[in-house]
Every structure is written in C-alpha cells, then in structure tokens.
Amino acid sequence: xxxxxxxxxxxxxxxxxxxxxxxxxxxxxxxxxxxxxxxxxxxxxxxxxxxxxxxxxxxxxxxxxxxxxxxxxxxxxxxxxxxxxxxxxxxxxxxxxxxxxxxxxxxxxxxxxxxxxxxxxxxxxxxxxxxxxxxxxxxxxxxxxxxxxxxxxxxxxxxxxxxxxxxxxxxxxxxxxxxxxxxxxxxxxxxxxxxxxxxxxxxxxxxxxxxxxxxxxxxxxxxxxxxxxxxxxxxxxxxxxxxxxxxxxxxxxxxxxxxxxxxxxxxxxxxxxxxxxxxxxxxxxxxxxxxx
Amino acid sequence: xxxxxxxxxxxxxxxxxxxxxxxxxxxxxxxxxxxxxxxxxxxxxxxxxxxxxxxxxxxxxxxxxxxxxxxxxxxxxxxxxxxxxxxxxxxxxxxxxxxxxxxxxxxxxxxxxxxxxxxxxxxxxxxxxxxxxxxxxxxxxxxxxxxxxxxxxxxxxxxxxxxxxxxxxxxxxxxxxxxxxxxxxxxxxxxxxxxxxxxxxxxxxxxxxxxxxxxxxxxxxxxxxxxxxxxxxxxxxxxxxxxxxxxxxxxxxxxxxxxxxxxxxxxxxxxxxxxxxxxxxxxxxxxxxxxx
Numbered sequence: 001x002x003x004x005x006x007x008x009x010x011x012x013x014x015x016x017x018x019x020x021x022x023x024x025x026x027x028x029x030x031x032x033x034x035x036x037x038x039x040x041x042x043x044x045x046x047x048x049x050x051x052x053x054x055x056x057x058x059x060x061x062x063x064x065x066x067x068x069x070x071x072x073x074x075x076x077x078x079x080x081x082x083x084x085x086x087x088x089x090x091x092x093x094x095x096x097x098x099x100x101x102x103x104x105x106x107x108x109x110x111x112x113x114x115x116x117x118x119x120x121x122x123x124x125x126x127x128x129x130x131x132x133x134x135x136x137x138x139x140x141x142x143x144x145x146x147x148x149x150x151x152x153x154x155x156x157x158x159x160x161x162x163x164x165x166x167x168x169x170x171x172x173x174x175x176x177x178x179x180x181x182x183x184x185x186x187x188x189x190x191x192x193x194x195x196x197x198x199x200x201x202x203x204x205x206x207x208x209x210x211x212x213x214x215x216x217x218x219x220x221x222x223x224x225x226x227x228x229x230x231x232x233x234x235x236x237x238x239x240x241x242x243x244x245x246x247x248x249x250x251x252x253x254x255x256x257x258x259x260x261x262x263x264x265x266x267x268x269x270x271x272x273x274x275x276x277x278x279x280x281x282x283x284x285x286x287x288x289x290x291x292x
Numbered sequence: 293x294x295x296x297x298x299x300x301x302x303x304x305x306x307x308x309x310x311x312x313x314x315x316x317x318x319x320x321x322x323x324x325x326x327x328x329x330x331x332x333x334x335x336x337x338x339x340x341x342x343x344x345x346x347x348x349x350x351x352x353x354x355x356x357x358x359x360x361x362x363x364x365x366x367x368x369x370x371x372x373x374x375x376x377x378x379x380x381x382x383x384x385x386x387x388x389x390x391x392x393x394x395x396x397x398x399x400x401x402x403x404x405x406x407x408x409x410x411x412x413x414x415x416x417x418x419x420x421x422x423x424x425x426x427x428x429x430x431x432x433x434x435x436x437x438x439x440x441x442x443x444x445x446x447x448x449x450x451x452x453x454x455x456x457x458x459x460x461x462x463x464x465x466x467x468x469x470x471x472x473x474x475x476x477x478x479x480x481x482x483x484x485x486x487x488x489x490x491x492x493x494x495x496x497x498x499x500x501x502x503x504x505x506x507x508x509x510x511x512x513x514x515x516x517x518x519x520x521x522x523x524x525x526x527x528x529x530x531x532x533x534x535x536x537x538x539x540x541x542x543x544x545x546x547x548x549x550x551x552x553x554x555x556x557x558x559x560x561x562x563x564x565x566x567x568x569x570x571x572x573x574x575x576x577x578x579x580x581x582x583x584x
Contacts, residue, residue, distance in 0.1 A: 102490070125504045139500045162500045164492060172490040173497050176483045180506035183479030186552035191472035194539075197546040198394070198464040200456060205468050208431045208454045212417045213527075214472035216508030235505075247486075254489040257583055259559075260478035263551060291549055 004093075004153055005029060008061035010054050010077060011098070012039050015124070016067035018131035019097070019157045024048060025134075026156035033057040058088040063153055068098040070242060078108050078119075090116040093146050095153075097138075099123045099178075099239075101246050102171035103253065109142060109167030118146040121167065123174035124158065127234060135159045139177075141169030175247040181218065182244055183260035185284050186267065188218045192226050193288035202227045222282040231279040231286075238277040241268050296385075296445055297321060300353030302346050302369060303390070304331050307416070308359035310423035311389070311449045316340060317426075318448035325349040350380040355445055360390040362534060370400050370411075382408040385438050387445075389430075391415045391470075391531075393538050394463035395545065401434055401459030410438040413459065415466035416450065419526060427451045431469075433461030467539040473510065474536055475552035477576050478559065480510045484518050485580035494519045514574040523571040523578075530569035533560050 005028065009020045012034035020030050020043055030048040032040055033056065044050050051057040054077055058064050064084055068074050074096055078084050084094055085108075094112055096105065096119070105121035112119035120142035130136045136158035140147055147163045154161045164173045191214070195202040203224070210220055225231070244265040251258045267287055276283050297320065301312045304326035312322050312335055322340040324332055325348065336342050343349040346369055350356045356376055360366050366388055370376050376386055377400075386404055388397065388411070397413035404411035412434035422428045428450035432439055439455045446453045456465045483506070487494040495516070502512055517523070536557040543550045559579055568575050 125501070125506075127505070137500055137504055160500065160503065162496065164496060164500065169490070169492060172487070172492055173500050175490075176487045176492070176497050177501040177504065177506045179486055180479045180483035180501065180508075180511060183482065183552065184476040184506075184508060187472045187475030187479075190475065190543075190548075190550045190552050191468045194471055194543055194546065194548055194550065195464070195468045197548050198461070198467075198542075200461060200464055200468070204454065204456060205465050208429055208452065208456065208465050209417070209469040209472065211452065212429050212469070213419070213509050213513075214417075214469045214476075216472075216476060216510075217505050218508075219472060221505075250490075251482075251486055254486065255583075256482075256486055256489050256580065258482045258486070259555060260475065260482050260552075263555060267551075288548065291547075 004062045004149060006031065006061045007153065008033070008051070008057035008064035009067070010034065010057055010064065011067035012043065013067065013069070014128050015131045017043060018128065019067060020048065021046065022134040023153065023156050028153065028156065031057045031060045053082060054084065055082050055087040058084050058092070061092065063093045063095060063150060064088055066096045066098060071100045071104050071246065074098050074100045075104060079111070085111050085115050085117070088117055092117045093150055094119040095122050095150060097122050097124055099174050099243055099246070100171055102168040102175065102250055105141060105171045106168040118143050119167070120146055120150060121170040122154065123170055125174065125177055126158070131157070139164055139170045139173035141165055141171060141173070142167050172250070175250055178240070178243040178247050179258065179261055182264035184216055184218050185281060186260070186264055188216070188223050189226065189284045189288055191219070192223050192285060225280070225282045226285040231276070231283040233278060233280040235281050236277070237268055237271055237279050237281055237283060240281050241265065241272060244268065296354045296441060298323065298353045299445065300325070300343070300349035300356035301359070302326065302349055302356065303359035304335065305359065305361070306420050307423045309335060310420065311359060312340065313338065314426040315445065315448050320445065320448065323349045323352045345374060346376065347374050347379040350376050350384070353384065355385045355387060355442060356380055358388045358390060363392045363396050363538065366390050366392045367396060371403070377403050377407050377409070380409055384409045385442055386411040387414050387442060389414045389416055391466050391535055391538070392463055394460040394467065394542055397433060397463045398460040410435050411459070412438055412442060413462040414446065415462055417466065417469055418450070423449070431456055431462045431465035433457055433463060434459050464542070467542055470532070470535040470539050471550065471553055474556035476508055476510050477573060478552070478556055480508070480515050481518065481576045481580055483511070484515050484577060517572070517574045518577040523568070523575040525570065525572040527573050528569070529560055529563055529571050529573055529575060532573050533557065533564060536560065
C-alpha cells in the first residue's frame with residue numbers, strides 16, 4: 001500500500017467530527033458516515049464525501065476509522081453483515097478509536113487478519129478540546145507495520161501517539177488511564193467535601209495542597225468546578241460508567257481484584273440512578289454534599 | 293513582642309532537624325530539645341543551644357516549635373505537668389508543626405489563651421527533601437497577629453506559607469491533603485497492577501497517560517518506584533496510617549462519610565499487618581501484586 005490518501009470515517013459525535021475535520025485540514029480525503037446525517041452537515045460543507053452507509057465509507061478508503069459510543073456498536077459495525085470485515089477492501093487498515101473492550105479489540109484484529117485486512121485499536125484521551133485542537137493522546141495497539149503506515153493519520157489528530165504493543169494494547173492502556181482517574185475522583189471529592197465541612201475556604205486550601213503530593217489533574221481542573229457547583233460535562237458520567245464497566249470486566253478477566261475501581265463504579269452508578277448521567281464527572285461531589 | 297529572635301525547637305526527627313538547621317541559617321537562635329540527645333549532636337556542633345527538657349527550651353524562647361510524631365505526644369508536651377502551657381513565658385507563640393488532630397489543635401489554642409500565650413497549628417507537606425531545602429508547604433491555623441509575627445520563622449523553613457483560618461484550620465488543611473492522597477494511591481496502584489497483568493510495559497503506559505487527565509504527583513513520582521519494586525520510604529506507611537486515622541476520626545466528627553478514605557486506611561493497615569510499616573506508601577502495590 002502506498003501512502004494513505006483516502007479515509008473512511010464512521011461516527012461523527014463531538015469527538016469524531018473534530019477528528020475528521022483535522023484529517024481534512026491535513027489533506028486527507030474523508031468519506032464520512034454516521035447514523036444521523038444532520039450531524040455531518042457542516043463537515044459536508046467543508047468538503048467531506050457523505051456516504052449512505054458504513055460499507056460505502058469503507059469501500060472507498062485505504063484506512064477506515066471508527067469512533068463510536070459503546071462496544072456493542074463497535075461489534076455491530078465490524079462483525080455485522082453490513083459491517084467492515086465483510087465489506088472493506090483487502091489490505092485496508094481498520095482503526096477503532098472508540099474506547100472499547102480490549103478483548104473485543106483482539107477479536108477484531110484476529111478476524112481482520114482472516115479477511116486480509118489489519119486492525120488497530122487506538123483509543124484517545126484529551127477530550128473535546130484535545131480533539132478540536134489536534135492535541136489528542138492516542139494509545140495504539142496492533143501490528144507495527146500498519147501502525148507506521150497509519151502514523152501520519154494519527155499525527156493529524158494527536159500529539160502524543162504511542163504504539164503500546166500488539167492487538168488490544170491500546171484499549172488496555174486507555175483502561176489504565178480510566179482506572180487511575182476513577183479512584184482519584186473519590187479522593188478529590190472527599191478532600192473538597194471535608195474542607196467544606198471543616199469550615200475551610202476550599203479554594204484557599206487548593207493554594208496550599210495543589211502543587212504538592214496531593215496534586216493531580218483532577219484536583220487542579222475539576223475541584224474548582226466542584227467548589228463552584230458547576231456540573232457542566234467535560235466528560236459525561238454516562239460515558240465514564242461505560243468505561244469503568246469495561247475496565248472492571250477486563251480486570252476480572254485478568255484475575256485482578258480492584259476494590260477502588262469497584263467503589264468508584266458503584267458511586268457513579270448511584271449518580272446515574274439520581275439522574276446525573278449527563279453531568280460531568282465532577283458531580284461525584286454531590287454524593288458527599290447531599291449526605292447531610 | 294519585638295521581632296522573633298529566639299526559638300525553642302522540640303522534636304528533632306528527620307523533618308525537625310532540617311527545619312531547625314534552616315532557622316539557624318537565617319540567624320535565629322535555636323534552643324533545642326528532643327528525647328534522644330544523640331539525634332541532636334550535629335545540630336549542637338552547628339551552634340544550637342541544647343536544653344535538657346522541653347521546659348528549658350521553652351523558657352528561653354519567644355517562639356516555641358514542636359515537631360512530634362503522634363497526637364498523644366503533642367498532648368503530653370503541651371498539657372503535661374512539665375509541658376509548654378505550664379512553663380512557657382507569657383506572650384510566647386507556641387507553634388505545633390506536627391501533623392496532629394484538628395480538635396486537639398483547637399484545645400491547645402484555647403488553653404494557650406488562658407495562659408496569656410498564643411498557639412498556632414502549622415503542619416507541613418513537602419517531605420524530608422522539602423524540609424532540607426527550606427521549600428516546605430506550611431498550612432497555618434490560628435490568630436492572625438501571631439501568624440504575622442511568626443511569618444519570618446515560617447519563611448525560613450518553607451516557600452508556600454498560607455494562613456488558612458483560625459485555630460485548627462492548619463491541621464484541617466493537612467487532613468484535606470492526606471485525604472486527597474489516600475484514595476489516589478489506590479487508583480495508581482490499581483492502574484499499574486492492571487497494566488502489568490495486561491502485559492503492557494507500565495513505563496511506556498506512563499508516557500501515554502502521565503500528562504493527561506489521569507496525571508497526578510503520585511502517578512509521576514511513585515508509580516515508577518512501584519514498577520521498579522522500590523519500596524524505600526519517601527513517606528512511611530506507619531505515618532500515613534496515623535494521618536488517615538486522624539483524618540477518619542475528624543471526618544466522622546464532622547458527620548462526613550468517606551468510603552474512599554476508609555478503604556485506603558484498611559488497605560494500609562493490612563500492609564502494616566504484613567510487616568510493611570517502615571516501607572514507603574508506594575508499597576500499596578504489594579496488595580495487588582500479591583493477590584495471585
């Protein structure tokens with residue numbers, strides 16, 4: 001295969017759309033499909049080729065990127081009758097950039113081999129701002145040769161691109177990321193609610209503790225929102241619960257007991273029960289504020 | 293009271309000794325007492341005045357600093373018959389820089405008032421390196437006038453000095469710090485042990501996740517030691533358990549349920565049971581590594 005020129009892009013949510021735009025900016029031709037065509041309108045205006053199905057997007061492309069919500073959707077778009085494995089060209093590189101199950105990523109890679117394709121798993125972090133500014137972290141698993149071919153594609157969307165190992169290793173790395181975040185969110189919430197109960201000025205407390213051993217991205221970026229009562233989503237609780245569900249299943253498959261992750265998942269599920277699924281993850285503080 | 297010239301310093305452990313040295317460097321005369329005189333030998337060589345008791349150290353000083361291990365020791369040194377409240381000069385400023393109970397700090401401040409003294413609580417973070425390099429964070433609670441008088445003393449030992457409020461507020465702030473650390477240590481340990489179980493190279497994973505939303509001081513500084521199997525103490529598990537015990541009691545007094553802190557405290561107590569009390573806090577990873 002020569003240099004990648006044509007990309008199929010499936011899934012144009014907040015993240016996917018920004019990523020597709022950045023690919024177009026770098027000169028890739030983008031064949032886009034998403035379930036709700038209206039979501040693609042501005043992308044079509046900017047010159048992408050609209051496709052009526054995932055199959056059509058796949059047929060025209062050297063590299064096919066999927067950016068979907070749930071593992072069940074990933075499974076359908078790869079393994080379904082109308083799916084990529086049955087319809088993409090031989091030699092295609094299929095890249096799932098959704099946050100999805102490591103085990104499913106391995107299954108896709110295996111199936112792709114049988115269809116003379118190559119699959120990479122390449123979930124991202126950096127949020128909507130990282131996607132817009134082409135500053136995503138991209139954690140890649142899969143075949144090294146395919147990774148090298150796809151590297152200019154990744155570099156059009158992100159700044160920190162690392163091949164973490166073979167199939168599934170990108171998804172495993174993303175799970176490591178989510179596991180580290182999950183329990184720390186509890187610590188940040190307990191710290192801020194304790195400060196509040198003690199009669200401290202929590203913002204002044206951050207001046208004392210933010211730069212030291214208690215410091216974290218969440219403490220710097222989300223604690224001020226907790227203090228301000230600002231629950232606008234940077235990262236949705238419903239998506240975090242999905243990720244923690246995958247992470248916990250995966251940890252169990254690996255024979256690892258993770259009490260912190262279990263606690264965090266249970267607390268966030270409680271927030272969903274209370275109607276906070278569309279709030280940002282910093283709304284965890286609600287469970288503490290509303291204890292009294 | 294004029295400018296502070298003479299300081300009584302009680303408690304010359306790893307932290308206390310470095311702090312006393314920095315006070316001497318800045319021209320304060322230091323009257324030192326600690327239970328084991330041999331610990332003070334190099335300080336005596338450098339020109340501190342050795343005192344045979346806490347009382348003697350207190351009698352000569354404008355400001356008396358205590359840097360002790362446990363709240364029980366703090367209680368004895370302040371309230372005991374030979375203690376500071378019964379023996380320091382009227383007008384003295386008593387500063388407890390130990391990490392201790394916020395409630396005890398309030399009791400000391402109240403008792404000091406009755407003795408025509410002023411007490412400040414001023415615990416620190418920054419560890420042995422921060423103490424040595426006079427770069428401690430100092431979280432102060434108490435009377436503002438006394439704080440202002442003592443400020444040159446604090447500035448001889450630390451760079452981030454903040455008056456957090458009235459009596460006890462320094463200790464409350466330190467507890468906020470420890471609470472934030474406690475649960476994050478679980479997240480870091482679970483992240484690293486999951487990475488390891490998944491067959492990832494954990495150091496390479498840190499390259500992907502260290503600078504983003506999963507990032508924290510503990511992930512940057514302690515995860516590499518976990519990965520290397522290096523359990524040398526930066527901060528002793530036995531001291532962390534002491535701090536979490538104070539924090540949990542304090543949270544309960546405030547009517548706040550802190551499941552993350554409870555989980556962390558239980559896990560660290562399990563490590564003590566397994567003989568790791570003198571290891572660094574990063575040894576929490578042992579509970580995960582040794583699951584199999």
